[in-house]
Amino acid sequence: MNVGEGARHFQHDLELLRSQLLDMSVLAEELLRTAVEALVEGDAAKADSVILGDRELDAAEVEVDEAGINLLARHQPFARDLRLITMILRIANDLERVGDHAVNIAETVHHLGAVPAPLSRFPQIEEMAQIGRDMLTQALDSFVRGDSASAREVCRRDDLVDSLHNTGFRSLLTLMTEDPRWVGTGMSLILVGRNLERVADLATNVAEDVVYMVEGKSIKHGADRDEQ
Amino acid sequence: MMPERMQTKDLRVYFGKTEAVKGVDMEIRPGAVTAIIGPSGCGKTTFLRSLNRMHDNTRSARVTGHVYLGDRDIYNGGMNPVELRIRVGMVFQRPNPFPTMSIRENITFAPRRHGMRRRSDLQDLVEEVLRQAALWDEVKDRLDDPATGLSGGQQQRLCIARALAVRPKVLLMDEPASALDPTATQRIEELIFDLKAEYTIAIVTHNMQQAARVSDYTAFFYMGELIEFGETDVIFTNPKEAQTEAYITGRFG
Numbered sequence: 001m002n003v004g005e006g007a008r009h010f011q012h013d014l015e016l017l018r019s020q021l022l023d024m025s026v027l028a029e030e031l032l033r034t035a036v037e038a039l040v041e042g043d044a045a046k047a048d049s050v051i052l053g054d055r056e057l058d059a060a061e062v063e064v065d066e067a068g069i070n071l072l073a074r075h076q077p078f079a080r081d082l083r084l085i086t087m088i089l090r091i092a093n094d095l096e097r098v099g100d101h102a103v104n105i106a107e108t109v110h111h112l113g114a115v116p117a118p119l120s121r122f123p124q125i126e127e128m129a130q131i132g133r134d135m136l137t138q139a140l141d142s143f144v145r146g147d148s149a150s151a152r153e154v155c156r157r158d159d160l161v162d163s164l165h166n167t168g169f170r171s172l173l174t175l176m177t178e179d180p181r182w183v184g185t186g187m188s189l190i191l192v193g194r195n196l197e198r199v200a201d202l203a204t205n206v207a208e209d210v211v212y213m214v215e216g217k218s219i220k221h222g223a224d225r226d227e228q
Numbered sequence: 229m230m231p232e233r234m235q236t237k238d239l240r241v242y243f244g245k246t247e248a249v250k251g252v253d254m255e256i257r258p259g260a261v262t263a264i265i266g267p268s269g270c271g272k273t274t275f276l277r278s279l280n281r282m283h284d285n286t287r288s289a290r291v292t293g294h295v296y297l298g299d300r301d302i303y304n305g306g307m308n309p310v311e312l313r314i315r316v317g318m319v320f321q322r323p324n325p326f327p328t329m330s331i332r333e334n335i336t337f338a339p340r341r342h343g344m345r346r347r348s349d350l351q352d353l354v355e356e357v358l359r360q361a362a363l364w365d366e367v368k369d370r371l372d373d374p375a376t377g378l379s380g381g382q383q384q385r386l387c388i389a390r391a392l393a394v395r396p397k398v399l400l401m402d403e404p405a406s407a408l409d410p411t412a413t414q415r416i417e418e419l420i421f422d423l424k425a426e427y428t429i430a431i432v433t434h435n436m437q438q439a440a441r442v443s444d445y446t447a448f449f450y451m452g453e454l455i456e457f458g459e460t461d462v463i464f465t466n467p468k469e470a471q472t473e474a475y476i477t478g479r480f481g
C-alpha cells in the first residue's frame with residue numbers, strides 16, 4: 001500500500017493552522033520575556049507594550065479556534081490528524097493564558113512604582129522565568145518535531161520550578177511577618193512568582209498535549225508516572 | 229432473547245484461483261456493532277457474505293476454515309443453510325422488498341414458511357418488528373399497500389423488519405445506508421443503535437464517519453487480510469497499524 005499525503009487542500013489548511021499556532025507561540029514567548037525584563041528594569045513603557053501585545057495574542061487565539069473548528073467540521077479527520085487539530089486547539093488556549101500571566105507580571109511593574117523590582121528578596125524569580133521560557137520553547141519545539149521524548153523532559157522540569165517557587169514564597173512570607181513594611185512589595189513579588197509558576201504549568205500542559213498528539217496516549221495528572 | 233457471538237477461524241474465500249479472503253480470524257461480539265471497513269476490493273463484503281453462506285451458490289467460490297455461530301460451525305456440516313438464515317439475517321445495500329407483496333406480506337412471508345399460521349400471531353409479529361424497525365407509525369394504516377410504494381429509507385427499514393421477523397441472533401448489513409439520503413441514513417443508524425442490545429450486528433460500510441458513529445468495534449481489511457481489529461474509539465483516534473492510519477486519514481493511495 002502506498003501512503004500518500006492525503007487530500008491536498010486538507011493538508012494545506014492543516015499546515016496553515018500549524019503555522020498560526022507557531023506564530024502564537026513566538027508572540028507568547030516574546031510577551032513573557034518582555035514582561036520579566038520590564039520587571040527587572042522597572043520599565044513602565046515595556047510593561048505597557050506587554051499589555052498591548054496580549055490583545056494581539058488574544059485575537060490570534062480566536063483565529064486558531066475558528067480555523068481548527070472549521071477543519072474539524074469540514075473534514076471530520078481521524079487518527080493523527082484528529083489528534084493534531086484537537087491538540088492545536090488546546091495548545092492555543094494554553095499560549096493565550098501564558099499571555100495573560102505575562103500581563104499580570106507587567107501590571108506588577110506599575111504596582112511597584114516602575115522601579116527595578118527588589119529581586120534580591122525573591123532571587124528565584126529570574127531563574128523561574130528563565131526555566132519557564134525554556135520549557136515553553138522546548139515544548140513548542142517538541143510540537144514542531146513531533147518529539148514526545150523531548151516533551152516528556154519538559155514535564156519533568158516543572159518540579160524544579162515548583163520547588164523554586166516554594167522556597168522564594170516562604171522566605172518572602174518570613175520577611176513580611178518580621179517586617180510589615182515589606183507587605184506591599186512582598187505581595188507583588190509573590191504574585192509574580194505565582195504567575196511564573198503557572199507559566200511553567202502551562203508549558204507542561206503543552207508538552208503533555210504533544211505527547212498525546214504523537215503517541216495517542218494521555219500522560220495528564222501523572223498517568224505516565226503511575227505506569228513506571 | 230440473547231444475541232450470539234460469531235467467530236471466524238482461518239476463514240478463506242476463493243473465487244477460482246483468486247483468494248479474496250486470506251485466513252481471517254475474527255470475532256463478532258454479541259450485543260455490539262462491529263464495523264468492517266476497507267477500500268473497494270479488500271474483501272469486506274466477501275467476508276460478510278461468507279458469514280451467511282451466501283457463496284454456496286456461486287459456482288467458482290470456495291470457502292475454507294471455520295465460521296462459528298455460538299459454538300457451532302456453520303460450515304463443515306455444523307448447520308444447514310435454512311437454520312443458519314433464521315439465525316443470521318442480512319440487509320443489503322439496495323432496499324430489496326419483495327416487489328409483488330404488500331408491506332405486511334413482506335414481513336409474514338418467511339414466518340409463514342416456517343410454520344406460523346395464526347392470524348393474531350402474525351399480526352402481533354408485524355407490529356412488533358415494524359416498531360423495532362421504527363417504521364410502524366409511518367405504515368400502520370397502509371399495511372396492505374405494495375411495499376414498493378414506500379420511500380427508499382422506508383423500504384430499507386422494512387427490509388430490516390423483514391430480517392427481524394424470523395427472530396435472528398445476528399444481523400449482517402452490507403452498506404445499508406449507502407443508497408439513502410442523510411435523514412434516512414440517520415434513521416438507519418439510530419435503528420442500529422437501538423437494535424444492538426438484542427442482536428449481534430456486523431456492518432460493512434465505505435463511510436468512515438458512519439463506522440465511527442455506529443460501531444463499538446472496527447475491523448480494517450486490506451487485500452483480503454484483516455489488518456487491524458479493535459475498539460472503534462481506539463481505531464479512529466490512535467490505530468496501531470500504519471495501513472489503518474493511512475486509510476482512515478485519507479493518505480491511502
